[in-house]
Amino acid sequence: xxxxxxxxxxxxxxxxxxxxxxxxxxxxxxxxxxxxxxxxxxxxxxxxxxxxxxxxxxxxxxxxxxxxxxxxxxxxxxxxxxxxxxxxxxxxxxxxxxxxxxxxxxxxxxxxxxxxxxxxxxxxxxxxxxxxxxxxxxxxxxxxxxxxxxxxxxxxxxxxxxxxxxxxxxxxxxxxxxxxxxxxxxxxxxxxxxxxxxxxxxxxxxxxxxxxxxxxxxxxxxxxxxxxxxxxxxxxxxxxxxxxxxxxxxxxxxxxxxxxxxxxxxxxxxxxxxxxxxxxxxxxxxxxxxxxxxxxxxxxxxxxxxxxxxxxxxxxxxxxxxxxxxxxxxxxxxxxxxxxxxxxxxxxxxxxxxxxxxxx
Numbered sequence: 168x169x170x171x172x173x174x175x176x177x178x179x180x181x182x183x184x185x186x187x188x189x190x191x192x193x194x195x196x197x198x199x200x201x202x203x204x205x206x207x208x209x210x211x212x213x214x215x216x217x218x219x220x221x222x223x224x225x226x227x228x229x230x231x232x233x234x235x236x237x238x239x240x241x242x243x244x245x246x247x248x249x250x251x252x253x254x255x256x257x258x259x260x261x262x263x264x265x266x267x268x269x270x271x272x273x274x275x276x277x278x279x280x281x282x283x284x285x286x287x288x289x290x291x292x293x294x295x296x297x298x299x300x301x302x303x304x305x306x307x308x309x310x311x312x313x314x315x316x317x318x319x320x321x322x323x324x325x326x327x328x329x330x331x332x333x334x335x336x337x338x339x340x341x342x343x344x345x346x347x348x349x350x351x352x353x354x355x356x357x358x359x360x361x362x363x364x365x366x367x368x369x370x371x372x373x374x375x376x377x378x379x380x381x382x383x384x385x386x387x388x389x390x391x392x393x394x395x396x397x398x399x400x401x402x403x404x405x406x407x408x409x410x411x412x413x414x415x416x417x418x419x420x421x422x423x424x425x426x427x428x429x430x431x432x433x434x435x436x437x438x439x440x441x442x443x444x445x446x447x448x449x450x451x452x453x454x455x456x457x458x459x460x461x462x463x464x465x466x467x468x469x470x471x472x473x474x475x476x477x478x479x480x481x482x483x484x485x486x487x488x489x490x491x492x493x494x495x496x497x498x499x500x501x502x503x504x505x506x507x508x509x510x511x512x513x514x515x516x517x518x519x520x521x522x523x524x525x526x527x
Contacts, residue, residue: 170238174285175505176223177243178277181206183219187232188506195230196502199223212273213266216280223285234289241509242278243501244298246270248526249320252301252328252366254508254519257283257293261522270300270321294519296508297324303365308459322359322369323351323471329504330470330496331361338466345465348456348491350449350483352473353499354422355379355410358449360456368459370452373410377448380422380473383413384448415441424473431478446479450486457490464491471499 172194177184181203186196199222201215209215224234244255245265255261257279265276279295286293301324311318327349335342342364351357355372356379370376370384378384386409395405408417416422418441419430430438457464467487469480474497484493511517 170236170291172232172236172238173506173509174223174227174237174240174282175242175502176240176278176281176285177501177505178219178274178281180274183223183277183281184502185223185226186502186506187227187230188502191506191510193502193506197226197230199226211268213268213276213280216277216284219277220281220284223281224288234285237286237289237291239291239294239509239513240282240286240289241294241296241505242280242282243275243325243505244295244300245276245278246273247298247300247522249302250298250300250522250526251303251520252297252324253525254294254296254512254517255522255525256519257286257295258522261295264522275299292519294509294512296505297328299324301328301366303367305367308368319371320366320369321371321373322366323353323355323357323372323499324366325501325504325508326470326499327351327357327359327361327366329507330468331364332507334466334468334494334496335364346460346463348453348460348464348467350453350467350469350471350474351499352449352469352471352479353379354381354472356382356384356449356452356471358452358456360459362460368456376452378414378445380415380424381411381413383409383417415445424476424479428476428478442479443482446482447486449479450483453483453487454490457487462490467491467493468496469493470496472497474498 171189173188175186181201183199187194247264248269261279262283265279268276282293299321302320304320309318331342335345347361349359349361356377357369357372358376359366359369375385419427419438427438427442453467474480474495480495512519
C-alpha cells in the first residue's frame, strides 16, 4: 500500500477515539475504551501513553492497516502554553510541555504525545490542530478588574475554527474576510467573536459566561465568595460545584438537554424556565461579543451538540437575529476537524506552525 492515509487520534478520559482518513473521507473510526482499573495503574494521565499507543497500533493491524500506510498522524491538542490558532508540527518542546501539563492535566495532553510516538514509528510527521490553549486575544481582553487575575483564553477552538472555515466556504468567502460570533453549545459553552478569523475574546467556559448543562458560568462574585468561606464546602467540592455539578445538573438533575426537553413537553414549568434562562444567558453573551466587533457582524453561528435543540436555538435566535443572520451548524465532529486541519497543510492551504516559535 502507498502512504495515503492519515491517522487521527482524540484521547478522552476513559477512551481514545481513532480514525483513518483518506483525503476527506473517513474510512474507518473506532472508540477504544479503557477500563478504570487499567487507567488507575498510572499516576499521571500522560503516563498512559505507552498503554494507549499499543492499543492503537493493535487496532490498526486488526483492521488491516500498517504504519507504513500512513502519510501523517494528527492528535487532539492539549493544555499547552497560549498559542495562535493553526496546525502545529509536534516538536520535542511541545512534548515536554504536554508531559508537564503547563496549564493543567487533561486527557487531550496525550494527543500530541501519541501522535509523535506513532508518527516516529511510521517515519512521518505528527501534528496537532487548534488546541484549547489557542490564544488570539487582543490585550484589552486580558484585563479582569483585579490585577492578580488575568482573563485567559481557554476555548473550544477546534470546533469553532473548523465550523468557521465551513461557514466561510458556504458564503464563498475567506474566513479572514469575515466577522462572526461563534457560539459552541456543549457540556461547556464558549462564545467567541471572530475578527477576520481570529478569536479575539471568549468567555472561559469553565468559569465565565452563560451557565451550561454542567457548569455555572459567571456567578454573583460576592455571594460566591461568601459561600466559599461558609465552611460548608471544601475547595474540591466548590470546584465541582462550578464545573461538573453546576448549570442544568444543579437545577434539574441532568446534563442532557434532551431529558430537559422531555420535562418541558410534560408541562414542567420550572424546567422550561431554567432551559430558557440558559438560552437567555447565551443570547446576552452573544450580544456582548457583538459589541467587541463594534456591531459589524456577518453571521452568528450556533454549533456544538446542544445546537440540535430546536427549542433552545429558536429562543436564542429570537433574541439575537436583529444583530446578524443566525446560522445553525449543530454537532461537533472533532475527528473531521482534525483531519481538515492537517489537510490544509498537506494540500498547501496553510503552513504548519512550530510551537516554540509561536507560544506567548
